[in-house]
Amino acid sequence: MTRRAPSLRRTAAAASALRLRRLGIDTYQEAIAYIRSDSPVCKAEGFEARSRLELWCGERRIVATLNVVHFPLIDMDEIGLSEAAWAAFGQADGQLVQVGHAPAVESFSAVRGKIYGRPFGNEAITAIINDIAAGAYSDIELATLITACSGSRLDLAETAALTMAMVRAGQRLQWDAPVVADKHCIGGLPGNRTTLLVVPIVAACGLLIPKTSSRAITSPAGTADTMETLAPVELTAQQMHRVVEQEGGCIAWGGAVSLSPVDDLLIRVERPLGLDSDGLLVASILSKKASAGATHVLIDMPVGRTAKVRSPEAAAILAARLVEVARSLGMVLRVQMSDGAQPVGRGIGPALEAFDVLAVLQNHGGAPEDLRQRALALAAGLLELAGKASQGAGMAMASAALDSGAAWRKFQAICAAQGGMREPPRAAFTQPLCALHAGTVMAIDNRLLARTAKLAGAPKTPAAGMVFHAPLGTLVAVGQPLFTLHAGSPGELAYALAYAQAQDNLVTIGEAG
Numbered sequence: 001m002t003r004r005a006p007s008l009r010r011t012a013a014a015a016s017a018l019r020l021r022r023l024g025i026d027t028y029q030e031a032i033a034y035i036r037s038d039s040p041v042c043k044a045e046g047f048e049a050r051s052r053l054e055l056w057c058g059e060r061r062i063v064a065t066l067n068v069v070h071f072p073l074i075d076m077d078e079i080g081l082s083e084a085a086w087a088a089f090g091q092a093d094g095q096l097v098q099v100g101h102a103p104a105v106e107s108f109s110a111v112r113g114k115i116y117g118r119p120f121g122n123e124a125i126t127a128i129i130n131d132i133a134a135g136a137y138s139d140i141e142l143a144t145l146i147t148a149c150s151g152s153r154l155d156l157a158e159t160a161a162l163t164m165a166m167v168r169a170g171q172r173l174q175w176d177a178p179v180v181a182d183k184h185c186i187g188g189l190p191g192n193r194t195t196l197l198v199v200p201i202v203a204a205c206g207l208l209i210p211k212t213s214s215r216a217i218t219s220p221a222g223t224a225d226t227m228e229t230l231a232p233v234e235l236t237a238q239q240m241h242r243v244v245e246q247e248g249g250c251i252a253w254g255g256a257v258s259l260s261p262v263d264d265l266l267i268r269v270e271r272p273l274g275l276d277s278d279g280l281l282v283a284s285i286l287s288k289k290a291s292a293g294a295t296h297v298l299i300d301m302p303v304g305r306t307a308k309v310r311s312p313e314a315a316a317i318l319a320a321r322l323v324e325v326a327r328s329l330g331m332v333l334r335v336q337m338s339d340g341a342q343p344v345g346r347g348i349g350p351a352l353e354a355f356d357v358l359a360v361l362q363n364h365g366g367a368p369e370d371l372r373q374r375a376l377a378l379a380a381g382l383l384e385l386a387g388k389a390s391q392g393a394g395m396a397m398a399s400a401a402l403d404s405g406a407a408w409r410k411f412q413a414i415c416a417a418q419g420g421m422r423e424p425p426r427a428a429f430t431q432p433l434c435a436l437h438a439g440t441v442m443a444i445d446n447r448l449l450a451r452t453a454k455l456a457g458a459p460k461t462p463a464a465g466m467v468f469h470a471p472l473g474t475l476v477a478v479g480q481p482l483f484t485l486h487a488g489s490p491g492e493l494a495y496a497l498a499y500a501q502a503q504d505n506l507v508t509i510g511e512a513g
Contacts, residue, residue: 034080154279188308203249304340349465427486
């Protein structure tokens with residue numbers, strides 16, 4: 001639901017009335033409306049496919065993109081809504097609503113100006129973000145904005161203004177503490193599920209860490225997906241406050257508390273375009289952190305050939321911008337560079353990553369050591385950044401919390417407070433992919449591994465994905481498993497296996513000796 005500005009309001013007399021119908025069509029986050037092509041309203045109003053419509057009933061208003069229906073999916077006096085539009089409008093089946101052309105989006109003129117080299121002013125950025133939050137921008141207009149901001153087209157001042165506008169457009173959490181810690185990973189490494197370890201470690205050490213995390217968009221698992229196999233993550237702001245007040249930390253899905261909602265809308269369109277923008281990335285990360293009430297933020301930045309950040313030079317530029325924009329928002333931020341050459345841990349996929357986390361928390365002898373050490377390094381850095389440990393003493397404090405079982409007890413308590421801990425599911429079908437020749441693992445393509453795990457069904461099927469057996473430097477024999485695929489159906493298993501077998505560079509094995 002959106003409340004439009006007075007200048008965008010129309011009168012009922014200037015529009016036509018149609019009855020609502022929920023069609024159950026998933027269009028992700030895009031609000032789509034459906035009207036019959038032979039509907040008198042469609043003809044009278046001059047509606048065409050992709051027209052932008054405004055729907056209202058009393059004070060409830062949304063803007064949606066029209067899809068014209070050429071067969072009797074709906075009646076001529078009905079307007080069908082996609083799931084996203086239905087959830088936003090919040091009306092009942094059969095409700096009579098007013099329908100008209102959506103007003104022109106005046107802020108889009110600033111986007112056109114940016115395309116031709118005119119910088120965004122603060123007022124223009126605020127207007128753009130407010131209109132996006134109100135649902136006024138179509139996907140085509142969002143794609144144009146993203147393109148106009150791609151590469152290095154946003155300067156530092158524009159990035160800071162964009163970040164603050166995104167914060168103001170959503171909810172902002174407040175905490176009764178002078179120091180509120182948070183961490184974020186830039187991404188690009190399958191299995192890098194350190195948040196589920198860092199949060200209980202630092203919370204066990206007495207640091208407040210209300211962590212909101214995302215679901216997967218293009219990866220086999222997001223932090224929220226993995227945590228959801230262990231405990232509920234769809235917490236309201238009130239529930240988050242209760243959990244954090246009780247346990248000092250939480251691991252919740254950010255989408256449930258409407259933190260920087262414009263960021264979610266931009267990401268939905270940005271990811272398929274495959275355009276890189278340091279400005280948009282910084283605004284995305286820091287708007288979420290500021291909205292969550294963080295005062296001290298640690299950024300994990302993996303750098304590697306197939307990670308999101310691919311060179312030390314690119315990492316240095318991005319790190320500098322993160323630090324400067326965070327400073328303008330009153331946050332203290334530090335970036336820790338890390339190795340981005342290969343996956344972290346063994347599991348890739350929600351449940352398989354959860355099993356890795358549990359093994360580390362429970363100090364199992366066979367727990368993945370790389371995941372443990374990476375999480376300890378991040379927890380140590382965050383403890384020092386937030387002043388809980390003196391410089392150089394964070395590792396000892398973090399290790400003590402993990403080794404003593406305090407972090408494991410804290411994690412169990414957080415899960416209980418969020419609604420109860422549960423056992424991650426296991427896949428019904430598994431299949432190893434084995435080495436065709438002997439040698440040493442010389443290179444790993446993180447993106448191809450992630451794609452393979454997704455084809456196996458992750459994250460939609462929480463138990464799906466893969467267990468990776470061959471980190472860099474591993475000596476492998478002919479027929480030795482490189483990884484084991486996990487899937488919920490034989491078809492998905494076969495599909496993922498066929499894809500993996502067709503990739504020459506998924507795991508590169510050099511000559512033995």
